[in-house]
Amino acid sequence: MNIELTGVTRTFGRNRAVDGVSLTAGPGVLGLLGPNGAGKTSLLRMLATVLPPSSGEVLLLDKDPKRTAERRDIRRRLGYLPQNLGYYPAFTVVEFIEYFALLKEVPSARVPKAVAAAVERVDLGAKAKARLRTLSGGMLRRVGIAQAIVNDPDLLLLDEPTAGLDPEQRVGFRVLLRSLGETSTVVVSTHLVEDVGAACSEVALMDNGHIVFRGTPSELVARGEGHGLGDAPLERGYSAVLQAARASTVAAGDAA
Amino acid sequence: MSHPNPTDDPGRDLNMSGIDPGGIDLGGIDLGRVWTGVAAQVWQRHPGRLERLTARLLRSPGLARALLTTPSLLLPWLISTAVVFSAGGLVSLAGGEPMVWMLAPGVAAVGIAYAYGPGVDPAWELACSMPVSERMVLLVRGVAVFAVNAFLGVTISAISYLVTTHGMHVAADLTAQTVAVTFAWLIPMTAISAFTLAVAVAARSASAGAMAGVIAWGLTVIATRVSTGDFTAAVTDSRTYLPYLVVAACATAVIVYTTRTPRGTPQ
Numbered sequence: 001m002n003i004e005l006t007g008v009t010r011t012f013g014r015n016r017a018v019d020g021v022s023l024t025a026g027p028g029v030l031g032l033l034g035p036n037g038a039g040k041t042s043l044l045r046m047l048a049t050v051l052p053p054s055s056g057e058v059l060l061l062d063k064d065p066k067r068t069a070e071r072r073d074i075r076r077r078l079g080y081l082p083q084n085l086g087y088y089p090a091f092t093v094v095e096f097i098e099y100f101a102l103l104k105e106v107p108s109a110r111v112p113k114a115v116a117a118a119v120e121r122v123d124l125g126a127k128a129k130a131r132l133r134t135l136s137g138g139m140l141r142r143v144g145i146a147q148a149i150v151n152d153p154d155l156l157l158l159d160e161p162t163a164g165l166d167p168e169q170r171v172g173f174r175v176l177l178r179s180l181g182e183t184s185t186v187v188v189s190t191h192l193v194e195d196v197g198a199a200c201s202e203v204a205l206m207d208n209g210h211i212v213f214r215g216t217p218s219e220l221v222a223r224g225e226g227h228g229l230g231d232a233p234l235e236r237g238y239s240a241v242l243q244a245a246r247a248s249t250v251a252a253g254d255a256a
Numbered sequence: 257m258s259h260p261n262p263t264d265d266p267g268r269d270l271n272m273s274g275i276d277p278g279g280i281d282l283g284g285i286d287l288g289r290v291w292t293g294v295a296a297q298v299w300q301r302h303p304g305r306l307e308r309l310t311a312r313l314l315r316s317p318g319l320a321r322a323l324l325t326t327p328s329l330l331l332p333w334l335i336s337t338a339v340v341f342s343a344g345g346l347v348s349l350a351g352g353e354p355m356v357w358m359l360a361p362g363v364a365a366v367g368i369a370y371a372y373g374p375g376v377d378p379a380w381e382l383a384c385s386m387p388v389s390e391r392m393v394l395l396v397r398g399v400a401v402f403a404v405n406a407f408l409g410v411t412i413s414a415i416s417y418l419v420t421t422h423g424m425h426v427a428a429d430l431t432a433q434t435v436a437v438t439f440a441w442l443i444p445m446t447a448i449s450a451f452t453l454a455v456a457v458a459a460r461s462a463s464a465g466a467m468a469g470v471i472a473w474g475l476t477v478i479a480t481r482v483s484t485g486d487f488t489a490a491v492t493d494s495r496t497y498l499p500y501l502v503v504a505a506c507a508t509a510v511i512v513y514t515t516r517t518p519r520g521t522p523q
Contacts, residue, residue: 048385049385050381050384050385072387072389073387075385075386075387076387078385080382080385082381082382084381085379085382086377086378086379086380086381086382087378087379088378088379094299094301095301095325098301099318099321099322099325100382100386102317102318102321102388103318103321103322103383103386103387103388104318104386104387105316105318105387105388108317112296112297112299112300113292113293113296115296115299116292116293116295116296116299117292117296119295119299120291120292120295125295128295128299129299147382
């Protein structure tokens with residue numbers, strides 16, 4: 001398993017952003033769904049080794065990120081697209097991706113080809129020499145995806161990767177996701193259930209710091225049959241699971 | 257020399273049709289792979305001599321790139337350092353006051369402030385997920401600032417001392433005097449730089465750090481002038497060294513605390 005979380009909790013002051021999450025994942029594309037504030041980004045940041053858990057055990061790529069040497073090894077094999085991608089406006093697309101390839105310790109001799117392949121995979125060849133400050137939001141998002149995949153990561157973490165992409169680009173991105181998921185573990189945090197339906201082999205639905213559903217997209221669809229809000233089958237499943245989870249929380253609170 | 261954009265190549269349309277380059281196999285020739293090889297050659301950025309040398313010294317091309325190009329500080333910092341040292345040297349020659357000593361801490365402080373921090377580095381979140389850690393980048397940048405300033409300081413102090421004593425007979429004492437002079441300003445420079453960096457990372461603003469550092473140094477110079485009557489006491493009075501070192505230690509503790517990876521609230 002490339003991801004093994006056991007009872008992972010992350011708190012910020014009194015707020016439990018992630019509350020006792022246990023999760024395992026191997027190769028494939030795992031969609032992380034949930035409303036705003038559900039804890040998706042905090043969970044992804046912990047998987048990216050940017051944020052340590054307050055408690056619980058994390059194993060990534062069979063290594064413990066608490067240990068410095070193992071954390072460094074994980075990071076070499078990790079791709080991460082944060083929700084807010086910061087960038088250097090004066091860098092060109094190629095310079096930016098190359099810079100992060102070097103920081104990921106991709107061997108120097110392999111860097112030019114790795115950068116070119118990443119640029120082409122996100123269809124930015126025509127903008128390879130353009131300065132980042134001249135790019136649109138969607139293009140910047142693709143630059144972010146390119147830097148995330150430049151090292152051929154075994155674990156790829158994408159936080160809202162399709163934000164700003166037009167429908168055609170999103171279709172292309174789903175193709176890329178499926179291709180990456182054949183060999184790597186890809187975790188995609190998103191609000192867009194149609195992305196999950198089209199590209200993800202599995203879905204985890206988070207609410208209030210907990211994972212309240214884990215299964216395939218078709219299993220999520222099945223949960224929405226006959227009830228739930230939403231226009232599409234996946235949306236109905238999403239709403240039905242959330243309603244059920246919140247109802248059980250209220251019931252548990254009343255019982256206590 | 258500017259590189260031609262390979263996307264101008266009409267042959268590109270043969271195989272690069274979208275997000276997945278795939279690879280169109282024509283008689284065993286994988287055009288996708290060929291194209292990637294061509295693009296890699298054309299887009300490749302060739303590091304300069306300084307970057308290659310730094311990469312060899314640090315044994316890390318990523319660290320060398322971080323030091324020299326991000327966030328593109330090196331040239332302005334070097335220019336400002338050289339200008340201030342030159343101006344200080346000239347003033348010293350004219351008036352006999354060791355202005356280089358007085359200016360050096362402020363210069364180093366500003367250089368450090370703009371070299372690091374979540375408020376300075378827009379790609380901070382990404383940098384935190386890299387094998388080459390942000391602390392290592394900070395360390396290397398800090399060492400670089402001190403090393404270059406120390407080199408310039410020694411050189412200008414030596415020239416200044418030699419010329420102001422009007423004679424070649426002092427050559428024997430030159431090395432010892434130069435080291436003493438450099439040591440004198442290196443300690444306050446360390447303290448002020450550490451203080452500046454601490455404010456910069458705590459406030460998440462390089463400008464706030466730089467301003468705090470310059471103000472702190474100005475107040476130090478004025479305070480020592482008032483208490484001793486000597487304008488240069490801030491760098492020449494050995495009694496100030498201990499307080500400087502205490503300030504440096506406290507500031508370092510603040511930096512380590514502020515830049516730690518947040519642990520969250522234990523359960």
